[in-house]
Amino acid sequence: xxxxxxxxxxxxxxxxxxxxxxxxxxxxxxxxxxxxxxxxxxxxxxxxxxxxxxxxxxxxxxxxxxxxxxxxxxxxxxxxxxxxxxxxxxxxxxxxxxxxxxxxxxxxxxx
Amino acid sequence: xxxxxxxxxxxxxxxxxxxxxxxxxxxxxxxxxxxxxxxxxxxxxxxxxxxxxxxxxxxxxxxxxxxxxxxxxxxxxxxxxxxxxxxxxxxxxxxxxxxxxxxxxxxxxx
Numbered sequence: 001x002x003x004x005x006x007x008x009x010x011x012x013x014x015x016x017x018x019x020x021x022x023x024x025x026x027x028x029x030x031x032x033x034x035x036x037x038x039x040x041x042x043x044x045x046x047x048x049x050x051x052x053x054x055x056x057x058x059x060x061x062x063x064x065x066x067x068x069x070x071x072x073x074x075x076x077x078x079x080x081x082x083x084x085x086x087x088x089x090x091x092x093x094x095x096x097x098x099x100x101x102x103x104x105x106x107x108x109x110x111x
Numbered sequence: 112x113x114x115x116x117x118x119x120x121x122x123x124x125x126x127x128x129x130x131x132x133x134x135x136x137x138x139x140x141x142x143x144x145x146x147x148x149x150x151x152x153x154x155x156x157x158x159x160x161x162x163x164x165x166x167x168x169x170x171x172x173x174x175x176x177x178x179x180x181x182x183x184x185x186x187x188x189x190x191x192x193x194x195x196x197x198x199x200x201x202x203x204x205x206x207x208x209x210x211x212x213x214x215x216x217x218x219x220x221x
Binding site: 032034036038042043044045046049051057059088090092094098099100101102104105107 | 142207214
């Protein structure tokens with residue numbers, strides 16, 4: 001079966017510290033992968049998407065970057081976190097059915 | 112870029128009531144999906160419905176692509192239906208980017 005794993009589930013980081021959120025997908029190959037961010041009480045903002053290894057498209061210029069070192073691995077990073085980076089980060093994937101499936105999310109608080 | 116507007120922004124229902132949520136989009140799309148986000152943050156796909164009508168239990172959805180809107184119907188609502196409902200679309204000029212509306216927050220009271 002196809003599953004998506006995202007970690008860590010929650011983290012609290014000081015301003016200026018680095019960030020690494022990881023997402024892996026099982027049971028499929030060559031998926032489209034996505035990172036979304038949800039600020040408290042608001043909708044989902046598309047941050048990055050990837051259609052293949054090493055192929056990253058950025059939707060919003062900001063303090064974050066993404067990488068896809070393997071077919072089913074998608075990483076969200078920052079070298080120095082800002083207060084405004086706080087939020088709920090969601091990884092998602094799309095396979096042949098064109099249906100978007102989300103991971104459980106990572107809740108980041110920057111203090 | 113494409114605009115996706117959902118209404119109403121907030122909705123309170125008594126258990127057993129019916130409701131209709133609306134999603135308007137400003138340009139042609141080739142993909143439209145409805146999601147439910149539960150109070151713990153998990154997003155679940157409800158419907159993939161770029162056009163036509165689908166039903167799944169107490170939920171049904173209709174998309175009229177030529178008029179650029181979609182409706183989500185919830186019948187005989189239950190407290191477990193509470194959460195946020197999102198509409199998301201893929202614009203015609205992009206095969207990969209799913210753009211979300213701002214959501215409808217639903218509270219079903221017992």
